[in-house]
Amino acid sequence: METNDRDATPHAPTLGTKPPASPTPQAFPPSPWETYLIGKKTAADAFLAKMGKGAITIPDQQTKDRFAEAIVVKPARLTRLIFLLQACGAAVPTIRNILADLTEATVRRLSVITVPVSLEAAAYEVALTSWLSRVPKTPLKPAELNILFLLLHFGWQRGLLDHRFALTLLSSAVSKPVKPPRKSKPVEPVVLPPAKTPLEALLIAPPARAVLISLVATSQAWSSQSDKLSRQIKSQTAEIERLVAESSVLKAAIAGYKEEIQNLKTQKAAAEGRVADLERQMVEIRDGYQHKLDDLRGRVRGVLQGQLTRWLQTALDAARSDPPWTKAIEERLEDALRLIEKELQWLQPSA
Amino acid sequence: MAATFGLDFGTTNSVATVIGPDPETMKIGPRVLTQDGRPHPSVVWYSTADPVVGRHAKDQLNELGLGVFGDVVRSPKMFLGSPTGIYVGGITRQAVDVVADVLRFLRLDALGRGFTGNSFDSAVITIPVTMRGPARAELRQAAQKAGIRIHQFVHEPLAALYGYLRANPNFRQELANLERRLVLVFDWGGGTLDLTLCQLQDNVLSQVFNAGDAEVGGDKFDLRLRQLVRHKHEALHPSADWTRLQPSSEARLIQACEDAKIALSSRPSTALYVRDLLAVPGPEKDLRIEVTRPEFESYVKDLVARGLDRIESILEVAGVHRGAIEFCLATGGMVSMPAIQEGLREIFGINRLRLVPNAATVISEGAAWIAHDGIGLQLAKPIELLHADNSYIEIIPTGTPLPLDGKTIGSKFSMYCVDPSDGFAKFLFARPKWPNRATLGEPRVPYTHLSVPVDSHSRPLLERLEVHVTIDHDLIAEARAYSTMRGHSRQTRIHDLEFGLSVSTVANNGNP
Numbered sequence: 001m002e003t004n005d006r007d008a009t010p011h012a013p014t015l016g017t018k019p020p021a022s023p024t025p026q027a028f029p030p031s032p033w034e035t036y037l038i039g040k041k042t043a044a045d046a047f048l049a050k051m052g053k054g055a056i057t058i059p060d061q062q063t064k065d066r067f068a069e070a071i072v073v074k075p076a077r078l079t080r081l082i083f084l085l086q087a088c089g090a091a092v093p094t095i096r097n098i099l100a101d102l103t104e105a106t107v108r109r110l111s112v113i114t115v116p117v118s119l120e121a122a123a124y125e126v127a128l129t130s131w132l133s134r135v136p137k138t139p140l141k142p143a144e145l146n147i148l149f150l151l152l153h154f155g156w157q158r159g160l161l162d163h164r165f166a167l168t169l170l171s172s173a174v175s176k177p178v179k180p181p182r183k184s185k186p187v188e189p190v191v192l193p194p195a196k197t198p199l200e201a202l203l204i205a206p207p208a209r210a211v212l213i214s215l216v217a218t219s220q221a222w223s224s225q226s227d228k229l230s231r232q233i234k235s236q237t238a239e240i241e242r243l244v245a246e247s248s249v250l251k252a253a254i255a256g257y258k259e260e261i262q263n264l265k266t267q268k269a270a271a272e273g274r275v276a277d278l279e280r281q282m283v284e285i286r287d288g289y290q291h292k293l294d295d296l297r298g299r300v301r302g303v304l305q306g307q308l309t310r311w312l313q314t315a316l317d318a319a320r321s322d323p324p325w326t327k328a329i330e331e332r333l334e335d336a337l338r339l340i341e342k343e344l345q346w347l348q349p350s351a
Numbered sequence: 352m353a354a355t356f357g358l359d360f361g362t363t364n365s366v367a368t369v370i371g372p373d374p375e376t377m378k379i380g381p382r383v384l385t386q387d388g389r390p391h392p393s394v395v396w397y398s399t400a401d402p403v404v405g406r407h408a409k410d411q412l413n414e415l416g417l418g419v420f421g422d423v424v425r426s427p428k429m430f431l432g433s434p435t436g437i438y439v440g441g442i443t444r445q446a447v448d449v450v451a452d453v454l455r456f457l458r459l460d461a462l463g464r465g466f467t468g469n470s471f472d473s474a475v476i477t478i479p480v481t482m483r484g485p486a487r488a489e490l491r492q493a494a495q496k497a498g499i500r501i502h503q504f505v506h507e508p509l510a511a512l513y514g515y516l517r518a519n520p521n522f523r524q525e526l527a528n529l530e531r532r533l534v535l536v537f538d539w540g541g542g543t544l545d546l547t548l549c550q551l552q553d554n555v556l557s558q559v560f561n562a563g564d565a566e567v568g569g570d571k572f573d574l575r576l577r578q579l580v581r582h583k584h585e586a587l588h589p590s591a592d593w594t595r596l597q598p599s600s601e602a603r604l605i606q607a608c609e610d611a612k613i614a615l616s617s618r619p620s621t622a623l624y625v626r627d628l629l630a631v632p633g634p635e636k637d638l639r640i641e642v643t644r645p646e647f648e649s650y651v652k653d654l655v656a657r658g659l660d661r662i663e664s665i666l667e668v669a670g671v672h673r674g675a676i677e678f679c680l681a682t683g684g685m686v687s688m689p690a691i692q693e694g695l696r697e698i699f700g701i702n703r704l705r706l707v708p709n710a711a712t713v714i715s716e717g718a719a720w721i722a723h724d725g726i727g728l729q730l731a732k733p734i735e736l737l738h739a740d741n742s743y744i745e746i747i748p749t750g751t752p753l754p755l756d757g758k759t760i761g762s763k764f765s766m767y768c769v770d771p772s773d774g775f776a777k778f779l780f781a782r783p784k785w786p787n788r789a790t791l792g793e794p795r796v797p798y799t800h801l802s803v804p805v806d807s808h809s810r811p812l813l814e815r816l817e818v819h820v821t822i823d824h825d826l827i828a829e830a831r832a833y834s835t836m837r838g839h840s841r842q843t844r845i846h847d848l849e850f851g852l853s854v855s856t857v858a859n860n861g862n863p
Contacts, residue, residue, distance in 0.1 A: 281377070283467045284371055284374070286374075287371060287465070291382045291464060292374065294464060295383075295388070299388035301387050303388070306387065307610075311610075317624060325622065327641065328623075328639070331614075331618075331621060335614065
């Protein structure tokens with residue numbers, strides 16, 4: 001959009017260039033807002049105070065259009081609108097809203113920039129930068145400064161600007177360029193004389209009352225904002241300290257719990273090891289007794305089925321032989337008795 | 352429970368042992384898995400579809416000795432490594448399969464004992480010192496068929512010594528006392544006589560020399576006793592016809608002879624009586640004789656002398672006097688024979704002869720202790736190669752841990768052929784005579800020789816020779832040499848490595 005706009009209007013727009021078609025004037029009395037513009041000069045703050053009293057009439061679209069048209073017809077009236085905008089800080093919110101609507105109507109009617117339909121901050125900043133880049137010369141002339149102020153007020157009211165961007169724009173607008181700006185490039189902001197403190201900034205300003213009032217007001221606003229931020233920082237620092245202290249306590253508690261958990265885990269592992277050890281011992285004892293029992297049974301079976309039976313059988317055979325062979329009988333019986341004695345010894349618990 | 356158990360797969364008897372705590376004292380010790388208080392006979396009987404193993408199979412034997420008797424195989428271990436099968440019960444069976452039947456029986460017997468968490472699928476198995484590589488490989492194969500993974504082989508005498516020492520409550524003290532001393536293990540079993548000269552040095556129990564004799568096993572004594580019995584019976588009854596033995600009498604005679612042999616260990620004489628031995632009328636039908644110890648000893652005098660001579664032989668090879676032996680550990684069933692004990696006492700004196708009460712099971716117990724203690728075999732002596740300047744180059748150093756199941760270790764070496772004029776590079780692999788004595792002047796004992804063709808036209812020190820020595824899990828070393836110019840390769844195997852057991856980490860009993 002910006003490119004098309006630039007192509008369509010190669011030169012920086014100025015007031016009084018061909019305006020869009022103006023609405024057909026109708027015969028009905030001007031609204032107080034229009035009267036403020038075209039009538040006798042009135043103090044802005046007094047006018048706003050007056051408008052805020054009693055029932056407040058919300059201007060319709062026709063009223064807003066006539067208000068804007070009055071400025072288009074005579075651009076010097078823009079100064080009055082800016083006075084209203086500067087003074088509206090003390091007005092009631094409804095008045096401020098009415099003034100914002102009138103401002104938007106004026107901006108759109110002036111058509112110095114293409115107001116984004118969706119009113120997004122980034123697009124609005126691009127539009128402002130583009131407009132400033134098309135202005136042939138800086139510092140801006142008073143009429144151009146008025147337009148810039150109008151645009152800044154509008155942007156500020158609609159939340160489309162932050163103070164950094166506004167200051168950068170203003171800085172570019174009031175400074176002489178170091179190099180002639182190229183058409184295709186936006187105007188580079190000129191670095192102002194460096195000021196380390198607000199007082200230095202005041203002292204390098206031109207000694208004009210209006211300027212000084214404005215600077216003082218700026219300084220006070222920054223100071224107020226700075227104080228507020230300092231209080232916030234202090235409060236948040238205190239909160240952080242409290243949270244850090246609380247975190248330390250919690251960390252200590254967690255470390256304690258961790259240690260406790262570790263101890264419990266160690267105890268559990270030891271207990272499990274002990275249980276496993278005891279279970280293993282139980283199994284080993286059971287296996288050991290089972291083995292002893294099997295060994296005992298086997299040995300007894302071996303003795304009874306093997307040697308004892310065989311020897312007794314041999315003794316019996318020798319006894320039945322003709323003639324009986326006493327030596328063999330005696331020997332086998334002796335062997336059998338010796339074996340029984342030996343096995344009895346083996347069966348003793350102490351064996 | 353230890354996952355690995357000890358297994359003594361013996362020529363005549365076999366027994367498995369696990370280590371566990373005594374349920375009353377909680378001190379760990381061996382649990383010997385016997386059959387009716389005795390080891391399982393290494394006998395297989397193929398009568399039905401399922402082979403019968405052990406004592407029941409032995410009861411079917413009608414003949415003494417080792418080998419095949421009808422449908423019974425006694426001592427199948429002796430057939431391992433043989434290219435021919437075993438013809439038993441009209442069928443030719445592979446020795447691996449027969450041995451697998453024995454091992455499977457032992458494993459099932461162990462499993463039936465109900466030891467919690469022990470699947471009896473990993474064993475330290477003992478082998479005779481004379482068992483060759485192919486037999487070891489087949490034994491491993493048979494064990495695998497039986498569901499047993501052989502964690503490690505151990506020589507029977509080394510296992511016996513470890514079992515004997517480990518059973519001592521003051522095991523560490525005993526080891527300290529034995530530092531740098533020599534011990535002779537004299538294992539005279541039913542099938543073979545094995546001797547091992549061991550030395551304890553720096554907490555390593557090493558085999559120094561091994562010797563064996565398969566011709567003087569206990570089975571030979573049984574045959575001689577039967578011969579004596581027959582001669583005495585025939586002397587009493589000259590007309591007795593021993594061809595007319597009653598069908599069941601041979602088994603009863605064998606048993607009577609075995610009883611007599613045992614009885615003669617404690618009595619000067621014994622009476623043998625076998626009713627209805629012969630199917631003939633008259634008094635000669637019964638065996639009714641008395642055998643005295645001197646008679647029996649005179650019949651086996653040569654066997655005893657030959658066995659005892661083995662002691663002198665091994666000491667002579669080692670170059671040590673009998674007085675240098677700290678003690679002789681006598682194990683095996685035959686050492687209960689008074690003549691043998693007397694011979695051992697004459698050699699070593701009464702104080703230096705150790706007779707163990709558990710002679711029938713100490714080998715198995717030693718294997719179980721080795722498994723329990725988790726100690727591995729290591730090379731007792733380095734494998735060296737003779738260099739052209741008559742020095743010896745160490746290829747695999749002493750103390751090298753020997754590979755366990757499924758593993759192999761190896762070492763490579765390169766050299767140049769000094770004298771290729773005859774077309775061959777000659778390699779001599781050897782080891783020092785004594786462990787930890789590998790200096791230049793120490794005597795060496797050769798392992799094996801190897802010749803590799805080389806380029807005879809090349810000048811000396813031109814052709815590079817590569818030597819690669821590996822040791823597999825069957826404890827067989829294979830030396831391979833390769834000539835890089837001629838491109839020939841030759842290899843040879845070493846079966847008689849000596850082993851050591853590092854006992855530094857083993858504590859006393861009850862404090863594992």
